[in-house]
Amino acid sequence: MENKYDDIKLGEKGAWLSIVAYIILSALKLAIAHSTNSEALMADGLNNSTDIVASLAVLIGLKISRKPADNDHRYGHFRAETVAALIASFIMFAVGLQVLYQAIMKFRTPSLESPDSIAAWTAIFCAVVIYFVYLYNFRLAKKIKSNALMAAAQDNRSDAFVSVGAFIGIIGSQFGLPWLDPLTALLVGGIICKTAWGIFRDSSHALTDGFDDAELQEIQQTINEIPGVEAIIDIKARIHGNNKLVDVTIGVDYQLNVSESHEITENIERIIYEVHHISHVHIHIEPVEAPALPALASKIM
Known part of the structure; x- marks a missing residue:
């Protein structure tokens, strides 16, 4: 900062x-x-x-x-x-x-x-x-x-x-x-x-917190490709001056412990910064089971 x-x-x-x-x-x-x-x-x-x-x-x-x-x-x-x-x-x-x-x-x-x-x-x-x-x-x-x-x-x-x-x-x-x-x-x-x-x-x-939808889709695609991310439950972004703020809720394997889940969030923050030059990413984690993943994927689409 x-x-x-x-x-x-x-x-x-x-x-x-x-x-x-x-x-x-x-x-x-x-x-x-x-x-x-x-x-x-x-x-x-x-x-x-x-x-x-x-x-x-x-x-x-x-x-x-x-x-x-x-x-x-x-x-x-x-x-x-x-x-x-x-x-x-x-x-x-x-x-x-x-x-x-x-x-x-x-x-x-x-x-x-x-x-x-x-x-x-x-x-x-x-x-x-x-x-x-x-x-x-x-x-x-x-x-x-x-x-x-x-x-x-x-x-x-x-x-x-x-x-x-x-x-x-x-x-x-x-x-x-x-x-x-x-x-x-x-x-x-x-x-x-x-x-x-x-x-x-x-x-x-x-x-008015508007954000380019095409850019948001690119960010979503980047997060989807990160290992450990099973689904994106919700994602939104807004402009704050010269900064871009991203809020995302991801689904991860419910069997992961806190440390393993935290490692996934750190990878997301690092990759989003490297690919999209965005340093403000707020990530919320939801544990999901395998049968719930198709429903979550259809919901975000």
Whole structure:
């Protein structure tokens, strides 16, 4: 468990990198967008401003997650980052809708002027910077196996693509297609809302103890193949922050003594960790006789 807390602390570096990068890039984009009248770059800058909030949510969540278990939180505080991500999704929704509204209003203006080309080069420069941030966070997330930081890394990559899209839209407007700039802003607004929906969906799914059934079936299959496990009577799992908690009731030969049964549970814990990287497995043992095994197998299926 100590290593888990150390990994969370290491993940905070990635969150800080994202925050600093987004503050600088959003300020640059918004300033240039205002001076060049670029709706696409303005939308991109607002997108990055929401990413500051999202990265702050990840950072705060990681910090709270490092708090040890106490009398009110026997399982620790790992779900704090999930709650923070849920709050960030609401903020991202609001900004995404604002970007969509401003882009639509831009289409309704009598004339559409092409923004200055400096807006385009600002967008492509920022795309390169944030892509390098993505590479750093992606490698760090894989190293420490952090789902929250991996989500932040994927957000970094999508932001790089959004900036590339803004670049294309602005350049297109330079060639007599000024409507391409607000059109790109519409696409950026849609991407913001789509990202917010993905974060909301995953966070709410985790907070309501949802778990991927296909993964649960794989865990069940692994346990079934462990020597000494005669049947799986019940199995369930849930997400707790970056941790996966598995509860399983297994049937073992009723003639086994306590020491032999305990050895089976230790093998299950070890193999589940090695195969699925899950360190929290709660195992309950039920003694069963041979005639009862077919009925138990049909029940779990």
